[in-house]
Amino acid sequence: MTIPPYKSARSRAGFTLIELVLVIVLLGILSAVIAPNLTRAGVDGRNFVDRSFNSMRYAQKLAIAQRRTTFVCIGADSLAVGFASGCAAPASDPGGGTINFSNTAVSMTPLEFSFDAQGQVAAQHDIVVSVPDTGDSYTLRVEENTGYVHAQP
Secondary structure (H helix, E strand, C coil): CCCCHHHHHHHHCCHHHHHHHHHHHHHHHHHHHHHHHHHHHHHHHHHHHHHHHHHHHHHHHHHHHHHEEEEEEEECCCCEEEECCHHHHEEEECCEEECEEEEEECCCCEEEEEEEECCCCCCCEEEEEEEEECCEEEEEECCCCCCCCCECH
């Protein structure tokens, strides 16, 4: 018994033109949505926001653990943590290095505030971190009295 020619050709045909076009369209849509989020400036900006958030939370915990005032000094594109106004006496991170870093891909309004020995701040602070290259903006909020630090996209 022989297989009719139309069936054997059909089984070896592979993808149809419609299937190929749909796959290309889906890949184009995915790349248009995902690619802007993977730019170097976007990744660097988000990394800076995460480091800043973690450093502020660490500064609060450091103030409580050592029962002393801890300062957070924010520059136009930098953040530092210390034990004196202006962060003159730098605090060290758990790895032994100082908490002082910068990123020229971001911009912030300069600010200095402190956590007291109970980990509280006198007033609420909203630190807006902007990434001009991507148009992204993140807000790091330090709550009044409690000193709770949280991020808002």
